[in-house]
Amino acid sequence: MKKILILGVNGFIGSGMVEQILSQTDWEIFGMDLDDSKIKDFLSHPNFTFVKGNMLDEDDWVENHIKLCDVIFPLVAVANPALYVTDPLHVYQLDYEANVDIVKLCVKHNKHLVFPSTSEVYGMSTDIPFDEYTSKLVTGPINKQRWIYSCSKQLLDRVIHAYGLQKGLNYTLFRPFNWIGPKQDNLKSSKNGSARVLVQFITNIRDGKPLQLVDGGMQKRCFTYIDDGIQGLIEIIRQSDKSFQEIFNFGNPLNEFTIKELAELTIEAMKKYPKYKENAMNTEIVETNSENYYGKGYQDVDRRVPSINNAKQKLNWVPKVDMLEALQRTLDFHFLEEK
Numbered sequence: 387m388k389k390i391l392i393l394g395v396n397g398f399i400g401s402g403m404v405e406q407i408l409s410q411t412d413w414e415i416f417g418m419d420l421d422d423s424k425i426k427d428f429l430s431h432p433n434f435t436f437v438k439g440n441m442l443d444e445d446d447w448v449e450n451h452i453k454l455c456d457v458i459f460p461l462v463a464v465a466n467p468a469l470y471v472t473d474p475l476h477v478y479q480l481d482y483e484a485n486v487d488i489v490k491l492c493v494k495h496n497k498h499l500v501f502p503s504t505s506e507v508y509g510m511s512t513d514i515p516f517d518e519y520t521s522k523l524v525t526g527p528i529n530k531q532r533w534i535y536s537c538s539k540q541l542l543d544r545v546i547h548a549y550g551l552q553k554g555l556n557y558t559l560f561r562p563f564n565w566i567g568p569k570q571d572n573l574k575s576s577k578n579g580s581a582r583v584l585v586q587f588i589t590n591i592r593d594g595k596p597l598q599l600v601d602g603g604m605q606k607r608c609f610t611y612i613d614d615g616i617q618g619l620i621e622i623i624r625q626s627d628k629s630f631q632e633i634f635n636f637g638n639p640l641n642e643f644t645i646k647e648l649a650e651l652t653i654e655a656m657k658k659y660p661k662y663k664e665n666a667m668n669t670e671i672v673e674t675n676s677e678n679y680y681g682k683g684y685q686d687v688d689r690r691v692p693s694i695n696n697a698k699q700k701l702n703w704v705p706k707v708d709m710l711e712a713l714q715r716t717l718d719f720h721f722l723e724e725k
């Protein structure tokens with residue numbers, strides 16, 4: 387039986403892991419987070435121990451649980467592009483500084499570190515697809531602070547790799563490609579940049595506001611349903627010998643759509659919920675530019691396609707959920723009672 391530590395367990399990925407791991411395995415999970423809103427249904431599960439708290443103030447708990455567990459997932463991070471532009475220091479401090487200490491503790495206690503890298507590390511690379519071991523990582527100038535997230539993650543990837551090389555750290559890096567699903571960002575407000583694109587579109591339709599296409603909306607993403615991504619993480623834990631010092635892209639190349647197409651698909655999908663049908667039918671799609679939408683310091687990625695050969699070969703992992711199914715499952719989670 388494995389023991390797994392998840393820091394940031396109430397996040398999109400952490401909460402998905404709790405749900406899937408507790409239903410598929412007999413593994414034990416220990417988790418810490420500031421909040422428990424997404425994991426409430428599992429708090430009394432015998433294989434789940436949750437502590438509400440800030441990992442930055444709980445050094446002893448964190449180190450003791452790194453010692454206790456076999457596999458460590460440091461998932462505390464922010465991953466919303468609007469924040470990269472408005473609060474780059476916070477992004478660096480949380481995503482890099484807070485996490486490098488966890489990396490060092492994994493080295494000290496000789497634990498399997500599974501670290502969330504990101505599709506953003508490939509930046510504006512023109513490779514199609516992005517390959518974990520051969521693609522160049524391409525970012526923009528310093529005054530485009532959008533890249534601080536990409537660079538913070540990339541530096542930590544490099545530090546982890548160096549610990550592997552020089553100290554034998556057992557690590558696995560995984561790179562989510564636009565994971566979507568029920569518990570992503572909250573449907574809080576339709577203010578620009580409150581959430582990543584799908585949740586932003588759903589919220590705007592709900593609130594009767596137009597969908598805004600940044601710089602024309604011809605940029606493309608490969609949207610990946612959360613359960614497929616989580617299955618990849620479970621395979622990393624299950625087949626730890628095959629994931630030793632490996633990097634895996636987890637994305638769905640078959641779900642590639644422009645942001646304009648995503649807007650149209652989301653409107654169509656929302657029409658199935660009577661409460662929002664009229665809003666969906668009247669939703670306008672308008673164009674804006676990135677400076678208006680995000681402010682100065684933004685720069686975009688035009689196309690982002692994962693190579694998933696490494697995950698296929700080493701872990702026998704392939705994504706299974708197509709885009710329409712992913713959209714429906716996400717909307718049902720929020721609005722099923724209104725269908």
Ligand code: UGA
Nearest residue numbers: 465504505506562563564565582583586598599600605645
């Ligand atoms: C995301 C985030 O950086 C992270 O969540 C993550 O590390 C990574 O990429 C990933 O999930 O793979 P991005 O894909 O740019 O970055 O994030 P979104 O906010 O979902 O935006 C996607 C695209 O839609 C961008 O081109 C953005 O300009 C556009 N967009 C967003 C709109 O056209 N309209 C909107 O209302 C919102």
